[in-house]
Amino acid sequence: MTTRGILLANLGSPAAPERDAVRRYLNEFLMDRHVIDAPWPLRRTIVSLILRQRPEASAKAYGAIWRDEEPGSPLLHWSERLADALRQRVNIPVALGMRYGAPSLEDALKALTAASVDEILLMPLYPQHAGATRSTTIERARTLADRRKLLVLPAFYDRPEYLQVMRDLLSQELPNDADHLLFSYHGLPERQIRKADPTREHCLQRPDCCEAPSSAHAGCYRHQCLATTRRLAAGLTIPHSTSFQSRLGRLRWLTPYTEEHLGELAGAGVRHVAVACPSFVADNLETLEELGIKGEAVFREAGGHRLTLIPCVNDRTDWADALAKWTTLPREELDLT
Known part of the structure; x- marks a missing residue:
């Protein structure tokens, strides 16, 4: 046996x-x-x-x-x-x-x-x-x-059990007075997204590449991140957006970059932003320090009032x-x- x-x-x-x-x-x-x-x-x-x-x-x-x-x-x-x-x-x-x-x-x-x-x-x-x-x-x-x-x-990312856990987490942790929900995912160089495309002609080759049907989606990180956002945001009434964090080096990474996007949100009048991190299941340096400390500082310096970091699913x-x-x-x- x-x-x-x-x-x-x-x-x-x-x-x-x-x-x-x-x-x-x-x-x-x-x-x-x-x-x-x-x-x-x-x-x-x-x-x-x-x-x-x-x-x-x-x-x-x-x-x-x-x-x-x-x-x-x-x-x-x-x-x-x-x-x-x-x-x-x-x-x-x-x-x-x-x-x-x-x-x-x-x-x-x-x-x-x-x-x-x-x-x-x-x-x-x-x-x-x-x-x-x-x-x-x-x-x-x-x-x-x-x-x-x-x-x-x-x-x-698309399994019903994971999505339900995330929906329940958001329901419990999303502040009532937040006026925007940001889904921040760990970033990747665009070069790696193209390299992972088995068709060599789909990923990042057209504006709607992540929505247009393709066999490339099975291994496409960007597609799966955006699909996660769509599923989690369905039914939410709060405005939301997606960004990518933790850029390293000078290569172009997936955009928008979280740090820049936080500044843009504050500049657009968002005063209380909530940030969820669906690419992580345990809180770590990228959530607690990069977003909870540095991200909040960036948001406040740009005119925002408050950043609420929604915890990961943890245990x-x-x-x-x-x-x-x-x-x-x-x-x-x-x-x-």
């Missing part, structure tokens, strides 16, 4: 809000060919330049959100709580691994091996598909899984229930590797 184990996976964070720890984390993260898709010599040069100054600034940013209790990383804190909640709902082994940093995917797979698991259901905790999140996580897990069967939960009961339901999905609804 096959024994299935669950591998929850998220991106990761540094071990401490200190320059050296952040430098090690960023080096591992940025040297991934899925993150900076340049030939190794060029990628090494680019990353080495980034690591001259960014670790110190990033360490300061992490320090602003680091928890006093262990684990200090908010991402790891919420991921561990979610894993514990899932264990309470299923009768099979559950392990948590990060693509970068600790606990590593290797550590998680060793734990599943110790539990005599011979079939692994990898659940990448990224709602939309992107090479820099899902692809790299799946590739690494496949390598480490060796000869064990690896099943993968598909991107869940919500209904979110843990949804994951537990997905652990029983039949193989035909899962991706085989």
Whole structure:
């Protein structure tokens, strides 16, 4: 009889809000060919330049959100709580691994091996598909899984359970006096969107590329983000918009950029903006610091009065229930590797 184990996976964070720890984390993260898709010599040069100054600034940013209790990383804190909640709902082994940093995917797979698991259901905790999140996580897990069967939960941006959890979250957390709702997603270079297009002639080639039917949508991050917004905004009466955050480097990334868009909203008369982050399931540096601290400062400096950051789904009961339901999905609804 096959024994299935669950591998929850998220991106990761540094071990401490200190320059050296952040430098090690960023080096591992940025040297991934899925993150900076340049030939190794060029990628090494680019990353080495980034690591001259960014670790110190990033360490300061992490320090602003680091928890006093262990684990200090908010991402790891919420991921561990979610894993514990899932264990309470299923009768099979559950392990948590990060693509970068600790606990590593290797550590998680060793734990599943110790539990005599011979079939692994990898659940990448990224709602939309992107090479820099899902692809790299799946590739690494496949390598480490060796000869064990690896099943993968598909991107869940359009699954009814995830959408209902998000709708309930918005219903509970959206302030009554907010006059605009911004859906902010992690950004990607436009170059990576085009590169992921299997047709090589659809993505970003026409203004309505994300609405026009195409096989490219199955792996198109932008399409899946905009589709998430459409589904979540249906029925809402508050004005809303979509933007993309966390731009790195000089390449053109998906637009509009969140920081600039916040300024534009304030300039247009929005006084209280609420920000939701549907590309993250656990609060982290990009939500708590980039939006909750820096984003609010940008909005206020541009004339806005208040920014309310809506929390991620984190360890919500209904979110843990949804994951537990997905652990029983039949193989035909899962991706085989």
